[in-house]
Structures are given as C-alpha cells and as structure tokens.
Amino acid sequence: MAAARTPGTPASKIERTPMSTPGGPRAKEEKIFVTVRVRPLSKKEQALKDQVAWDCVDDNTIVFKAPSQDRLSSSPFYTFDKVFGPTSLTETVYKEGAKDVALSALTGINATIFAYGQTSSGKTYTMRGITESAVNDIYKHIHNVSERHFTIKISALEIYNEVVRDLLKPDSGPLRLLDDPEKGTIVEKLEEEVAKDSQHLRHLIGICEAQRQVGETSLNDTSSRSHQIIRLTVESSLRENSGCVKSYVASLNFVDLAGSERASQTHADGARLKEGCHINRSLLTLTTVIRKLSAGKKSGHIPYRDSKLTRILQLSLGGNARTAIICTMSPALSHVEQSRNTLFFATRAKEVTNSAHVNMVVSDKQLVKQLQKEVARLEAELRTPELSGSSCSEALLKEKELKIKKMEMEMEELKRERDFAHSQLVELRKKVKEDHHETNPFASPRQVAKCLTFSDSSPQFGERTHGRVERARNTMRQSSTVPFMLVHEIRKLEHLQEQLGEEANRALEVLQKEVACHRLGNQDAAETIAKLQAEIREMQTVRSFDNKVDIAEALAGGNNTGTNLKDEITRLNSQGNTIANLEEKLENVQRSIDKLVMSLPSNLQSNEMTPKSSKGQPKKKKKLLPLVSSSGANRSNMIRGPCSPLSSSRKTLESEVENRAPEIDALSQETISGSEKVTPIKSEDGGDISSRDSTPCHRRSSSVNMRKMQKMFQTAAEENVRSIRSYVTELKERVAKLQYQKKLLVCQVLELEANEASGCDTVEEGEDISELQNSPASWHSIFKDQMQQIMLLWDACHVSIIHRTQFYLLFRGDPADQIYIEVELRRLTWLQQHFLEVGNESPAHVGDEPVVSLSSSMRALKHEREFLAKRLNSRLSEEERDRLYKKWQVPLEGKQRKLQLVNKLWTDPIDKAHIEESADIVARLVGFCEGGNISKEMFELNFAVPVSKKPWLLGWQPISNLLRL
Numbered sequence: 001m002a003a004a005r006t007p008g009t010p011a012s013k014i015e016r017t018p019m020s021t022p023g024g025p026r027a028k029e030e031k032i033f034v035t036v037r038v039r040p041l042s043k044k045e046q047a048l049k050d051q052v053a054w055d056c057v058d059d060n061t062i063v064f065k066a067p068s069q070d071r072l073s074s075s076p077f078y079t080f081d082k083v084f085g086p087t088s089l090t091e092t093v094y095k096e097g098a099k100d101v102a103l104s105a106l107t108g109i110n111a112t113i114f115a116y117g118q119t120s121s122g123k124t125y126t127m128r129g130i131t132e133s134a135v136n137d138i139y140k141h142i143h144n145v146s147e148r149h150f151t152i153k154i155s156a157l158e159i160y161n162e163v164v165r166d167l168l169k170p171d172s173g174p175l176r177l178l179d180d181p182e183k184g185t186i187v188e189k190l191e192e193e194v195a196k197d198s199q200h201l202r203h204l205i206g207i208c209e210a211q212r213q214v215g216e217t218s219l220n221d222t223s224s225r226s227h228q229i230i231r232l233t234v235e236s237s238l239r240e241n242s243g244c245v246k247s248y249v250a251s252l253n254f255v256d257l258a259g260s261e262r263a264s265q266t267h268a269d270g271a272r273l274k275e276g277c278h279i280n281r282s283l284l285t286l287t288t289v290i291r292k293l294s295a296g297k298k299s300g301h302i303p304y305r306d307s308k309l310t311r312i313l314q315l316s317l318g319g320n321a322r323t324a325i326i327c328t329m330s331p332a333l334s335h336v337e338q339s340r341n342t343l344f345f346a347t348r349a350k351e352v353t354n355s356a357h358v359n360m361v362v363s364d365k366q367l368v369k370q371l372q373k374e375v376a377r378l379e380a381e382l383r384t385p386e387l388s389g390s391s392c393s394e395a396l397l398k399e400k401e402l403k404i405k406k407m408e409m410e411m412e413e414l415k416r417e418r419d420f421a422h423s424q425l426v427e428l429r430k431k432v433k434e435d436h437h438e439t440n441p442f443a444s445p446r447q448v449a450k451c452l453t454f455s456d457s458s459p460q461f462g463e464r465t466h467g468r469v470e471r472a473r474n475t476m477r478q479s480s481t482v483p484f485m486l487v488h489e490i491r492k493l494e495h496l497q498e499q500l501g502e503e504a505n506r507a508l509e510v511l512q513k514e515v516a517c518h519r520l521g522n523q524d525a526a527e528t529i530a531k532l533q534a535e536i537r538e539m540q541t542v543r544s545f546d547n548k549v550d551i552a553e554a555l556a557g558g559n560n561t562g563t564n565l566k567d568e569i570t571r572l573n574s575q576g577n578t579i580a581n582l583e584e585k586l587e588n589v590q591r592s593i594d595k596l597v598m599s600l601p602s603n604l605q606s607n608e609m610t611p612k613s614s615k616g617q618p619k620k621k622k623k624l625l626p627l628v629s630s631s632g633a634n635r636s637n638m639i640r641g642p643c644s645p646l647s648s649s650r651k652t653l654e655s656e657v658e659n660r661a662p663e664i665d666a667l668s669q670e671t672i673s674g675s676e677k678v679t680p681i682k683s684e685d686g687g688d689i690s691s692r693d694s695t696p697c698h699r700r701s702s703s704v705n706m707r708k709m710q711k712m713f714q715t716a717a718e719e720n721v722r723s724i725r726s727y728v729t730e731l732k733e734r735v736a737k738l739q740y741q742k743k744l745l746v747c748q749v750l751e752l753e754a755n756e757a758s759g760c761d762t763v764e765e766g767e768d769i770s771e772l773q774n775s776p777a778s779w780h781s782i783f784k785d786q787m788q789q790i791m792l793l794w795d796a797c798h799v800s801i802i803h804r805t806q807f808y809l810l811f812r813g814d815p816a817d818q819i820y821i822e823v824e825l826r827r828l829t830w831l832q833q834h835f836l837e838v839g840n841e842s843p844a845h846v847g848d849e850p851v852v853s854l855s856s857s858m859r860a861l862k863h864e865r866e867f868l869a870k871r872l873n874s875r876l877s878e879e880e881r882d883r884l885y886k887k888w889q890v891p892l893e894g895k896q897r898k899l900q901l902v903n904k905l906w907t908d909p910i911d912k913a914h915i916e917e918s919a920d921i922v923a924r925l926v927g928f929c930e931g932g933n934i935s936k937e938m939f940e941l942n943f944a945v946p947v948s949k950k951p952w953l954l955g956w957q958p959i960s961n962l963l964r965l
C-alpha cells in the first residue's frame with residue numbers, strides 16, 4: 001500500500017529484493033478466517049423494546065430466532081469459524097478470531113483483519129480492541145525474541161467518499177493510487193512513521209483514529225463515515241553479528257469498514273446521504289469481489305478496480321495475505337435483514353482462498369554491511385598473510401613457484417648436459433672415424449680413455465652425467481670390442497639424456513599445471529570479490545545521497561594477487577572518493593536548485609489544499625509548491641517552470657516590443673507584471689502539480705532567501721523596464737527621424753515646386769540636404785506645420801491648457817526648438833493612438849498604476865479649468881475680468897461666469913487669435929509672466945499621466961526626464 005517512506009529515511013533504504021514471489025512454492029493456500037460477533041442490544045434498541053432475533057447456538061453456529069417457534073425449525077443455521085455471542089469479550093474475539101492471523105506478520109506473512117457489518121453493529125468497537133491487543137502481543141513477541149531486530153512502521157488512511165486521505169498527515173490532501181508491478185496497488189505519498197516503542201505506536205494509532213471522518217446518524221452517534229486502514233509494517237532480521245542478510249517484511253492491516261446502511265433507517269440526508277451512497281457502493285464492490293472469489297477460478301474477472309477499497313485490499317482478498325474477517329451484527333429484530341446480509345457476506349467470505357507466503361527480503365543496508373565485512377576480512381588477510389587461510393595458499397603458491405624455478409634451472413642444466421654430451425658424441429664419432437682412416441679401423445683404448453678423461457674434466461659436466469659417463473668408461477675398460485661397445489654406450493647415453501629431458505619436461509608440466517590450478521583457485525576468489533564489489537557498486541548507484549555507508553571503504557579490498565589487490569583497493573578507494581566528491585557536488589547543486597525554487601515568492605508557490613475542517617467539510621488551505629526530496633524521483637518534474645525569471649520575462653517583453661512598438665510604454669507595465677507569472681506546472685495527468693502536497697524538505701527550504709529572491713525579481717523587473725525604455729526610445733527616435741526626413745522631403749518638394757513657379761534655380765543635384773533642413777525658410781514652414789498638428793492634437797487629447805500655454809509661449813519657432821516640437825508631436829501622436837486603443841472603458845488603475853485614457857484626460861482638464869476659474873478673482877482685476885467676460889461672450893451676471901470664461905479658453909485649435917489670447921489669459925492666471933524667463937530645458941512634456949490632483953502645478957521637470965522617455 002505505502003510507497004511512502006519514513007521521514008528522513010532515503011527511499012533506497014527501504015528498497016528490497018524479494019526472496020519469494022507471490023504464489024511461489026512456499027505459498028500456503030488458506031481460506032479466509034471468518035467469525036461473527038453479535039453485540040448486545042443497544043440502549044436505544046432496548047428502549048424501543050426491540051427483540052433479540054439471533055441465537056448463538058454454539059461456538060460456530062448462529063441461527064435466526066423467530067418469534068414463533070414454528071419458524072425456528074425452518075430457519076437456516078449459519079456456521080463460521082467462530083461465533084461470538086453478545087456476552088463475548090473483545091479479548092476473546094481477538095484471541096480466537098484474529099490473534100493467529102495478526103501475529104503471522106511477525107514471521108513475514110502479510111495479514112489483514114477487518115470488521116464488516118451494518119452500521120452501529122460494533123465494527124469500530126471490535127477493531128479498536130483487536131488493534132490494541134495485537135499491538136500488545138507484537139511488542140511482547142519483540143521482547144521475547146531477542147535474537148531478532150524488529151522495526152515497526154505505521155501508515156494509515158481512510159477512504160472517504162472514494163477519496164483517499166492520509167490519517168497521519170491529514171493536510172496532505174487526496175492521495176492517488178498507483179499500480180506497482182511488484183507491490184500491487186500502492187498509495188502515493190502516504191506517510192509512514194517508525195514506531196519507537198509500543199507507547200509511540202499507540203499514540204500514532206490514536207492520532208489516526210482522531211482524524212477519521214465521523215458523523216452522527218440516527219443509528220449511531222459516532223458513525224464512521226469512511227473506511228479506515230491502519231497498516232503496520234513489521235520488519236525483522238537476525239541481529240548484527242549473525243551474518244544473515246535476509247529479513248522478514250510483512251504488512252498487518254487493521255481495517256475498520258464504514259457500515260452498510262439504509263437511508264430509511266439512518267434517516268440520512270445531505271452529506272450523510274452522500275456518504276452513505278459511497279459507503280454502500282464500495283461495500284457492494286467488496287461483496288462482489290468476495291462473491292466472485294468464493295466461486296473459485298471459474299468466476300472470471302474480479303472487479304478489484306471498481307473501488308478504492310478493493311484495490312487497496314486486493315492482496316488481502318484472495319492474494320498474498322492471511323485474512324480474518326469479523327462480521328459484526330446487531331441482535332435486534334429490527335435489523336434482521338441487514339444482519340442476514342452480513343451473514344450472507346460472511347458465508348461467501350468463508351469460501352475465499354488466499355495464498356500467503358513468507359516475505360523475505362534482502363535489505364540493502366544489511367547486504368552492504370555484510371559485503372563490507374567480507375571485503376574487510378579479505379583485506380585483513382592480505383595484510384597479515386601468516387594468520388589466514390588465504391595467506392597459507394599465498395605461501396604455498398610462493399613455495400611452488402620456487403620449486404618451479406628450481407626445476408626450470410634443473411631443466412636448463414639437463415639441456416646443457418645433453419647438448420654437451422651430444423657434442424662429445426659427435427667429436428668421438430669424428431675421432432673414431434679419423435682413427436679408422438689413419439691406422440686401423442679400430443681406435444686404441446688409450447685414445448678413447450684420453451677422450452673420456454677430457455670429457456670428465458669438463459667443468460660443465462654435471463654430476464649425474466659424470467656418474468653415467470663413469471659407468472660407461474668402466475664398461476669400456478672391461479671391453480675389448482671398443483669401437484662397437486663405445487658406439488653402443490654412446491647411444492645408450494644419448495637415450496638416457498633424452499629420457500632425462502622428457503622426465504624434466506613432464507615434471508615441469510605437472511608443476512605448471514599445479515600452479516595454474518592454484519592460480520585458478522585464486523582467480524575464483526578474485527571473481528567472488530569482484531562480484532561483491534560489483535554488487536556494492538550497483539547498490540551504491542541506487543543509494544540516495546544521504547546514505548552514509550562509505551562504500552569506498554567497502555570496496556577497498558580483494559583481488560587475485562596481493563599486488564593487484566592492493567592496486568585495486570587504491571583505485572577503488574580513489575573511485576570511492578571521486579564518487580563521494582561527485583555526490584557532494586551534486587548535492588550542492590541540488591541544494592542550490594532547492595533554494596532557488598523554494599525561495600520563489602510565496603505567490604508562486606501557494607496552492608489550494610483541501611484538508612478536513614472540524615466538521616468534516618473540506619476547507620481550503622495554502623500550501624507550498626512541492627519539491628521532491630533529494631532522494632525522490634519526482635524532483636525533475638518539480639523544477640520545471642521558468643528557469644530564469646529574468647530571461648523568460650525579458651524574452652516576452654522584447655517580443656512584445658517588437659510586435660507593438662507604438663504602444664510599448666503602456667505594454668511595458670503589463671508585461672513586467674506578467675513576468676512574475678509562472679507557467680503552471682502540470683503533472684503527468686494534466687493536473688496542476690501545485691495542488692499536490694509538499695514534503696518536509698520543502699517546508700524547510702521555503703523560507704530560505706525569500707527576500708533575496710524577491711529582490712531578484714524586483715531587479716529583473718527593473719532591468720526589463722530599463723531595457724524596454726531604452727529600446728522604445730531608440731525606436732521612437734528612429735520613427736521620429738524617419739518622419740522628420742519625410743517631412744523635410746515634402747518641404748523640399750514644395751520648395752522646389754515654389755522655386756520652379758517663381759523661376760528660381762532648382763536645387764543642384766548633390767546639394768547638401770542638411771543645408772535645406774537647416775535653412776530658416778524650411779524650418780519655419782515645418783514649425784508652422786508641426787505646431788498646427790500639435791494644437792489639433794492638444795485639443796483632441798484634452799491636454800492640459802496650462803501645458804499648452806507653457807509650450808505655446810516657450811516655443812515660438814526658434815530652430816533650436818526643433819527637438820522639443822518633435823518630441824511633443826510624437827508624444828501627442830502616441831497619446832491619440834493610445835486613447836483610440838484603450839477606449840473609454842478602461843479602468844482608472846491597474847494596480848497602483850493610473851491608466852491613461854481619454855476620459856481621465858478630460859477629467860483632469862475639467863479640474864484644471866475649475867482651478868483656473870478660482871484664480872480669476874485673485875489674478876485679475878474686476879475690470880479686467882469684465883472686459884474678458886464681454887470679449888468672450890460670457891454673461892456678466894452668470895453665477896458660473898468665471899468657469900464659463902475659462903471653459904472657453906483653448907477651445908479653437910485653428911484660430912490663431914483665440915490661441916494667442918487663451919495662452920495670455922492662462923499665463924496670467926498661473927503666473928508665468930511673473931516668474932521671468934522659463935527655461936526650456938526645465939519644461940516637462942508631461943508624458944506620464946498626472947497622478948496629483950493638481951498635475952498642472954507639477955509642470956516643471958528636468959529635461960533629463962524627457963530624454964528618458
């Protein structure tokens with residue numbers, strides 16, 4: 001069930017190699033052990049004068065006790081492995097109905113005990129007692145069996161409305177079921193905790209029970225509304241120095257099902273009714289599974305997958321587990337139908353066969369330990385050769401090698417002797433031949449003796465040869481038929497030499513074989529060591545980083561010869577160091593990534609979770625973006641998303657700039673804020689992975705460098721703003737330049753036409769165009785043309801009349817004003833375009849940023865006019881005012897005459913006199929004339945939207961602001 005790991009324990013530590021396979025030769029077929037427990041009549045039932053309808057005839061039989069005696073005889077008897085009447089104690093139910101199965105887990109056999117029955121029939125009551133007793137017995141056993149080391153882990157879940165929840169980690173949200181080819185159905189991310197002792201285990205069980213969904217129904221004040229599974233994983237191995245690397249691992253499930261119910265009896269509605277429907281549906285699947293399993297092999301497909309309950313319990317239903325079912329029932333006549341159903345279920349369950357086997361595993365940890373020991377032993381043997389068996393063989397080998405050398409030397413000597421004898425023989429033959437030719441066919445014995453004496457004195461002549469030659473000499477002395485005898489003797493000698501050579505060769509061969517055998521033996525040992533090393537290496541690669549076993553040390557040992565072995569140790573040690581270094585580096589990198597991802601601003605990490613509220617209703621809760629722990633496989637999934645907020649946002653921005661240059665300034669703000677958006681991280685099933693739970697590791701690192709990260713984002717945004725601005729400026733300048741050149745060309749054409757008309761010389765080909773640009777005549781016409789456009793745009797865009805006045809009075813056609821005119825024109829063109837695009841419906845603000853729109857400009861202008869109207873009295877005399885009222889056709893008696901007058905200013909962009917006069921009045925109202933000369937460089941083109949309520953008073957900004965645009 002649990003793919004979970006103990007917090008802080010690397011996943012690899014619980015990876016195991018199964019030693020037996022389900023259904024393997026050691027599997028034992030066994031029927032599910034089914035018992036029935038009838039509770040006493042409840043107080044409610046007693047109050048309602050309900051009758052006891054069932055009779056527990058004996059320890060195995062229960063029968064319906066009909067009101068009339070006639071029916072009793074026709075009632076069927078139900079028999080089970082055990083039947084417990086209303087007076088039976090839970091302890092008895094445990095001992096006789098569950099203990100044996102439960103304690104199987106201590107010997108590596110999976111076990112499941114579950115209670116099935118109608119709502120309020122006593123399932124929870126029974127299971128609590130049974131769990132308590134089982135825990136007691138488990139720890140008693142652990143205490144008694146001191147030679148084994150036990151580890152008990154606990155995980156717990158509930159299935160509520162077909163949603164699986166972790167009872168040890170209730171905040172973790174819904175859990176997924178995964179299919180594992182080896183382990184069957186597992187619950188993803190289910191928390192598993194190691195119980196330190198029985199007290200701790202009871203405490204954890206208490207937590208699980210407290211977390212369970214409970215609701216009130218008319219039949220049960222504390223009705224369990226979910227199926228609860230508490231799983232103990234019992235792992236045991238022989239203690240340290242036993243050298244045994246195999247462990248037993250088994251699961252012990254305590255299953256308290258939600259009760260089957262009838263809505264009519266529970267009077268359920270709303271949430272209770274929905275729960276009831278889910279409960280009944282999953283129980284129906286359970287019943288179907290049991291029915292099909294009870295029918296045996298011919299039953300065909302078993303619908304385990306139809307409910308989460310049957311998926312999770314699959315191993316316990318017809319699989320690798322011993323199972324005990326306790327069917328609980330109310331004795332009341334009013335519940336007789338439900339009780340009958342329970343008995344039918346129990347009857348079917350009796351027929352289901354499981355095939356449990358001992359689950360033996362090799363723990364990586366233990367295996368590594370053992371291999372380390374073995375390697376250390378071999379290494380020690382090498383260091384102290386005289387103490388060990390292996391060192392004996394080493395000495396033997398040396399001894400044999402010495403022998404071989406000695407024999408080889410002997411061989412060499414023999415060969416030399418043989419060669420020498422051969423040369424003597426040749427010489428003798430020669431002499432014999434010569435003698436034969438010179439004197440008589442027979443050589444004298446003296447000659448032969450002389451010859452032999454010479455041979456005898458040769459220092460190269462070996463002892464053995466010496467003896468043999470001596471014998472030959474004697475023989476010759478005794479013989480008178482010297483030549484024949486001599487030849488014969490020589491031949492014999494030759495033959496002897498050959499024999500000796502062969503003998504030596506054979507001896508050498510035997511010795512070589514022996515040595516080869518010995519070497520082979522050593523090679524076997526070396527291969528074994530190499531295998532062990534390979535296994536260690538293999539494990540080392542699958543082990544997680546925090547597995548602190550120093551495999552490099554383990555590797556340091558064993559090879560076929562002393563020197564090689566030591567070399568190998570050195571090599572492997574250095575390899576171990578390299579691995580350790582790499583691991584360290586990798587961990588550092590991982591830590592950096594963790595830090596980076598976890599220190600993303602919290603808004604990028606938060607998720608919605610749905611833990612249970614106190615009333616059992618889901619409530620939403622913020623949760624951190626999950627990251628996979630350093631040992632987890634999911635890490636890569638988690639670190640997807642924007643690798644660099646800088647690069648991704650910048651890319652977006654730049655492409656936006658390219659596509660929509662004219663509106664870029666408006667866009668820049670949006671885009672920058674968009675840079676903080678993160679592409680949702682999708683899980684494989686398409687869901688937002690951010691809705692998954694987090695590991696403790698995430699919680700730990702989430703606070704790391706949060707400020708730093710936020711600063712980083714801020715810097716990124718600022719950088720983007722800067723880059724966009726400069727880009728936009730560049731673009732605008734290019735556009736303006738083009739426009740300007742276009743206009744110059746138009747002017748040139750016009751001038752040429754004019755010149756042609758007046759008979760002036762045309763511009764000579766190649767004449768410098770810049771001179772034309774700079775000629776006062778062309779500039780003047782450009783200025784007029786541009787000012788006209790500006791005025792029209794001021795009017796169209798409802799630009800501040802103070803601004804208009806300032807601009808109008810400052811820039812009167814000086815060629816040095818070109819840049820200001822140019823920029824103002826560009827600004828207004830952009831503004832008009834922008835108004836067209838945003839329309840009137842745009843919001844006043846996006847975040848803290850005001851949005852420029854036509855209506856906002858109109859509003860601002862209205863305020864400005866009101867402000868100016870108020871200044872009429874203080875800035876102008878009554879006489880002046882009246883004169884103006886008259887001139888501007890404002891009724892002198894009108895209440896709003898001041899405002900009416902101001903409202904008329906700057907309303908005609910074409911009439912030069914109107915413009916002139918409007919500028920004059922506004923200047924007086926604002927006091928431009930009093931301030932003396934206004935520096936043009938200090939003029940603000942008011943590009944940004946005025947945020948002050950009286951923006952016209954903020955009209956002076958350094959030119960550097962303008963250039964920044």
Ligand SMILES: Nc1ncnc2c1ncn2[C@@H]1O[C@H](COP(=O)(O)OP(=O)(O)OP(=O)(O)O)[C@@H](O)[C@H]1O
Pocket residue numbers: 038039040042086117118119120121122123124125126220222223224225257258259260328
């Ligand atoms: N054998 C028993 N002896 C005495 N009281 C019992 C026995 N069995 C159950 N009860 C009582 O009956 C009531 C209902 O029991 P319990 O809550 O265990 O039923 P349940 O089958 O778990 O119900 P549900 O399915 O609604 O959760 C409880 O008050 C419990 O104390």
